[in-house]
Amino acid sequence: RKEVEQDPGPFNVPEGATVAFNCTYSNSASQSFFWYRQDCRKEPKLLMSVYSSGNEDGRFTAQLNRASQYISLLIRDSKLSDSATYLCVVAGGFKTIFGAGTRLFVKA
Amino acid sequence: GAVVSQHPSWVICKSGTSVKIECRSLDFQATTMFWYRQFPKQSLMLMATSNEGSKATYEQGVEKDKFLINHASLTLSTLTVTSAHPEDSSFYICSASPGFDQETQYFGPGTRLLVL
Numbered sequence: 001r002k003e004v005e006q007d008p009g010p011f012n013v014p015e016g017a018t019v020a021f022n023c024t025y026s027n028s029a030s031q032s033f034f035w036y037r038q039d040c041r042k043e044p045k046l047l048m049s050v051y052s053s054g055n056e057d058g059r060f061t062a063q064l065n066r067a068s069q070y071i072s073l074l075i076r077d078s079k080l081s082d083s084a085t086y087l088c089v090v091a092g093g094f095k096t097i098f099g100a101g102t103r104l105f106v107k108a
Numbered sequence: 109g110a111v112v113s114q115h116p117s118w119v120i121c122k123s124g125t126s127v128k129i130e131c132r133s134l135d136f137q138a139t140t141m142f143w144y145r146q147f148p149k150q151s152l153m154l155m156a157t158s159n160e161g162s163k164a165t166y167e168q169g170v171e172k173d174k175f176l177i178n179h180a181s182l183t184l185s186t187l188t189v190t191s192a193h194p195e196d197s198s199f200y201i202c203s204a205s206p207g208f209d210q211e212t213q214y215f216g217p218g219t220r221l222l223v224l
Contacts, residue, residue: 042217
């Protein structure tokens, strides 16, 4: 089993749609969780950290379920510019593991 | 915000040649720098971790004699791919952290290597 697993997609959605990404991790001792965004042929960029209480940043909502070892990212009112690969990242014990990413295509 | 640069942004070379990639933190001192490799449609894979003035720590399966890492200063780390082969063609990304862990890391723009 991979340490961090994501649905590779791609997710093809129309503009304005709501889309949810899921991620599971295997190490119960993991302490920090992030969502990164990676555009084609570019470096990953931090989108948001994920907190146990859940957190929201504009159209983006991240949630963490430690009991199920599950992280989610919800994008509301998706824009064309949201098209990218979304990476789930899990850290702990001086080790950070990147998921393979979920590709999102938002179409007009 | 913290800025990390990489040079070159892309390189094409013949099989057997060595390629050096530079990673610089432009506006902060990077205690630790990380080197990743990413193949198409795959996740970033950590290759090695380097701290200024000390030997790099390589991840399992990464050949230290093939991927030479030097972290000579708090703002510069270099990765040299020695005797490159076509299977070394990949996207190499560095990141820099002001601390010792990966939780706060700033990524460079990456270097795309194509070995013919």
